[in-house]
Amino acid sequence: MNLTDLKNDWIKSFPAPLIIAGPCSAESEQQMLDTAKRIKESNKQVSIFRAGIWKPRTKPNGFEGVGVIGLNWLKKVKQEFGFQTATEVANAHHVEAALNADVDILWIGARSTVNPFTVQEIAEALKGTEKIVLVKNPVNPDLALWIGALERLLGQNILNLGAIHRGFSTYQKTKYRNNPNWQIALDFKSQFPNIPLIVDPSHICGNRTGLKGITQEALNMGYEGTMIETHCNPDEAWSDAAQQITPEVLAEMISDLKLKNSDM
Numbered sequence: 001m002n003l004t005d006l007k008n009d010w011i012k013s014f015p016a017p018l019i020i021a022g023p024c025s026a027e028s029e030q031q032m033l034d035t036a037k038r039i040k041e042s043n044k045q046v047s048i049f050r051a052g053i054w055k056p057r058t059k060p061n062g063f064e065g066v067g068v069i070g071l072n073w074l075k076k077v078k079q080e081f082g083f084q085t086a087t088e089v090a091n092a093h094h095v096e097a098a099l100n101a102d103v104d105i106l107w108i109g110a111r112s113t114v115n116p117f118t119v120q121e122i123a124e125a126l127k128g129t130e131k132i133v134l135v136k137n138p139v140n141p142d143l144a145l146w147i148g149a150l151e152r153l154l155g156q157n158i159l160n161l162g163a164i165h166r167g168f169s170t171y172q173k174t175k176y177r178n179n180p181n182w183q184i185a186l187d188f189k190s191q192f193p194n195i196p197l198i199v200d201p202s203h204i205c206g207n208r209t210g211l212k213g214i215t216q217e218a219l220n221m222g223y224e225g226t227m228i229e230t231h232c233n234p235d236e237a238w239s240d241a242a243q244q245i246t247p248e249v250l251a252e253m254i255s256d257l258k259l260k261n262s263d264m
Ligand code: PEP
Pocket: 024, 025, 052, 056, 108, 109, 110, 111, 136, 166, 203
């Protein structure tokens, strides 16, 4: 089977466009439940709650995630507010713990997508899963690595796949934290129109002001969804503080989006 043969009907079980929101990192049970409660109260359109439990940080000795305890908090978010839940997995241990905790959606982060051994390890640990698995683009602008990661998952009979466009790192500073290089994502989209493509404006922008514009641009190009880092107290976030927004700002932003073919 090839990637082009996939049906990817999973996306149809969510309102369109798919909206994923939640903090960059799980920090405490209270932060998770407060954020989820406020997302639920202010947003009708959010289907999936995200939170990183294991955080791939560029430098050592910083906050690297709360670890497995955060999986209990994701479970509570699901029980109390009915969101499906999503987290990043970066090795076979993460996969095992996330599957045991019944996390609904797993994603492979940009720093893992660059490494075929890591992707292969994750794919084998997930073998045959019916969970939704989303693959972020690699940090470097390499379309083949992105596609290769999806092929490795498909090779383990993982059929509910999606792609997340989070932008590409550059040495020279631009107005973006990660340059969108739209053409790479559009090439992906034209090769695999059947694989849901979700934009991650938070990691593209690295700030709060650009989020709406990037999301709108992506939706105009036919992306199926967006993943936006949302925190109950963004200024105090333990990671990616500058780009996170409150649930109420998220609600305002979503209501300002111009949508075609939407269920909203
Ligand atoms: C994240 O989503 O918080 C994250 C670490 O993303 P990326 O892999 O895109 O850097």
